[in-house]
Amino acid sequence: MLKIYKQRVDIEFIENINYFIDKYEYTDSLYFYSNNHEHKEVFNSIKEYIFNNDILDKKYLLDDLYIVIRCVKNIDNKKSFDVHFDNYKNTFLLPIKIPLIEPKGQFFIWENTRYEVNGILSHIFSKLFYQNFITRFLIRNNILKTFEKISCEVGDIVHFNGFNSLHYNEDVSSERRSILIHSRRGIKNSSIINLSERLSQIF
Template sequence: MRIPHFASFSCRSDISLETYISRGEKEGEDLLKLSSQTNEAPPSIKLKIKAVFLSRKPAELTSCSEKEPIMSSISNAKSWLSELSDDKINAIAHEMNTEGIYCHSDFLSAEDLARMRGVVYSAISLGGQQSVSLKNNELAGSDLEILANCPEFQSLFSRIYSAGLGRAPPEVHFYQILRCLTGKSVLSHSLMFHYDSYAVTALVPVEIPQSGKRGDFLIIPNTRGIRSNYLFNLVDKVILDNALTQRILRTRLSLGKGIRRVAMVPGSLYLFWGYRSIHTNEPVDEGAVRATALFHYADPHAESYLKRRLGRG
């Protein structure tokens, strides 16, 4: 599934609704407010309304040509990234090492988030109102692709890698995911403790429920080092994926022992050692949406022969 820039799409079963919204931004906003305040509209219709409304292209945010970039796109992020000194990078890496996770608030602007949410709700609608994930090429033309291709953003990862691990950083190539959780499939995508395959993980919340179950981020920081051999990494993952281990970790969570809970704030940037840290997310309510953009960098076992033989390369 490929989502074009601004995620324009048609709610084919609700042509009259889309036509109504297209008459004006004010009418669409009124309808969106009405749908969120009444119990008469089912959740699926509310999501379709929101998708059509958010995927529109407000004049103040778009350029004259769809092929031209939006001048204000990720401007907050670029401004912060361009001012990062070596001392600040060292401080970020230190916080990731000691606290487990670093957070920079207001990384994205409200306008950036509005456009990204258009992608989210379009993808969910096209996915039948269930959880869906979009990967690298499926995000072509979106603000998330612009961010991934930003030299200052790429430099952030290589500098953190070098400062935190004391190693020469590999070339920056992201494994990128926009993860959208909603509907009955939420539970199957939650409370699954795991290690990432990449050293550094950046998480940018795009949509987080403001009430009910929020889908908090859970992390047990830095429980292992970078394994020298892919086989050792595989053993770690087999042990962690075991049903008994998962049950023990969920029990620890219920008892509030040794697991850090982070309430995600949309537009913030969170950085952690995904390879070294056990982490997962809590579920959200079936009618809510939790959407996060993930950027994974530096697979320590990218050149592993065993990994390629197992079809994991």
């Protein structure tokens, strides 16, 4: 499933999103969510761009579309190595700002870590099994070697199944910004998933 599309995103679009982000001062991390109507204008512009331009296969964008803008600075490296599964089967990663020197917050993925999950209980159990300090310790100390490093640049798109594939970002030396476009929920109509998404926007 993992696919990398090189230099697919227009620089003008990237500059416009960065211009929007530049209006906000922050010290460690900053997130914008498409279900927050306060910023609906910027998310409408993202949706308009991806639907009106031939950068993504639109068949992946017709179900449960959820977009996040993620900004992280080097003083917030507690966000690094935050290994996790997504709640969605399609994730498109669009880096829009990357540090010039290492570490650049590059993306790591362990494809098909788990088999297809059909129920909420198995989904929660596997998240608890993998998403913990033990896994982060094994990764940071280069013991767990199952992850593949995906080097991408501004303008690239990485498409992956975040629902079945464990993934994380490394540390950053300065600021990194990304747009994450999610679609097709792995588990439909789950109040637990809805709650977890709302909580993730708070903590």
